[in-house]
Amino acid sequence: SYVLTQPPSESVAPGKTARITCGGNIIGTKSVHWYQQKPGQAPLLIMYYNSDRPTGIPERFSGSKSGNTATLTISRVEAGDEADYYCQVWDPSSDQDVVFGGGTKLTVL
Amino acid sequence: QVHLVQFPGAEVKKPGASVNVSCKTSGYTFINYVIIWVRQAPGQGLEWMGRISPYSGNTKYAQRVQGRVTMTTDTSTSTAYMEMRSLRSDDTAVYYCARAIQDEAFDSWGQGTLVTVSS
Numbered sequence: 001s002y003v004l005t006q007p008p009s010e011s012v013a014p015g016k017t018a019r020i021t022c023g024g025n026i027i028g029t030k031s032v033h034w035y036q037q038k039p040g041q042a043p044l045l046i047m048y049y050n051s052d053r054p055t056g057i058p059e060r061f062s063g064s065k066s067g068n069t070a071t072l073t074i075s076r077v078e079a080g081d082e083a084d085y086y087c088q089v090w091d092p093s094s095d096q097d098v099v100f101g102g103g104t105k106l107t108v109l
Numbered sequence: 110q111v112h113l114v115q116f117p118g119a120e121v122k123k124p125g126a127s128v129n130v131s132c133k134t135s136g137y138t139f140i141n142y143v144i145i146w147v148r149q150a151p152g153q154g155l156e157w158m159g160r161i162s163p164y165s166g167n168t169k170y171a172q173r174v175q176g177r178v179t180m181t182t183d184t185s186t187s188t189a190y191m192e193m194r195s196l197r198s199d200d201t202a203v204y205y206c207a208r209a210i211q212d213e214a215f216d217s218w219g220q221g222t223l224v225t226v227s228s
Contacts, residue, residue, distance in 0.1 A: 031214075033214040033215075035215075037155075042205055042218035042220055043205070043218055045216045048214040049214070054216060086154065086155055088214070090212065090213030090214070092212070095172060096171050096172065097160060097169055098213075099157070100147075100154055100155040100156070103154040
C-alpha cells in the first residue's frame, strides 16, 4: 500500500493563513479528501475531491493539489480551527482501499 | 439528517476475547452507501479497517485485521456491525463507523466506541 506524508504539526497565529500539506506518489492520480478532528470527537469531512467543500464548511477552508502534493489552506485562522487534520486517498485497486495521512496537529498561537 | 449511532459507547475486554460494535444509521437509504470502519489508537492517527456494501454484502478488510474481523449489515434495521476476535492489547482504540460517499470520502461518522483490551 502507499503512504501519505503530513507534517506532524503546524502553528499559526489567529487571523493568519495555515497551509497543511499531504504528499505521496498516488496523489498525482487520485482525489484527496481532508478531515478535521477535535479532541474527543469523530473526524469531520471538510474537503473532498481535492477542493470541494461539504455544506456547512466555511469558505476559509480551501484545498488544492499540484503534482504529488495536496494542500489544505485555512485562511483567517480562528482559535476554533485548532485540531488534527488528516488527508485521505481512496484506491480500490490497492490491497488497502483507503489510506490516511499521519495527521497534522494545528496549533493556533 | 444523516445519523450514525454506535453501540456500545465503551467496552473493556480481556486479551483473546471478541467485541461486537453496532452502527445504527438513519436519515438516508442504507443500501445505497458503503459503510467503512476506522479505528484510532490512543494518541495515534486514523486506520482504515475495512468496508462493507449493504447492497451486495461485499466486504474488503485491511491486511492488518484480516482473519480477525467480520463486518456485516442488517438491511431491515439499517445497522452495520463489526466483530473483532482474538483481541490483543494493541487493538485498544476508538472504533468508528462512517458512511462513504461515492465509495471514497466519508461524510458522516458514528460517535465512536472505545474498546480497551487489558488483562
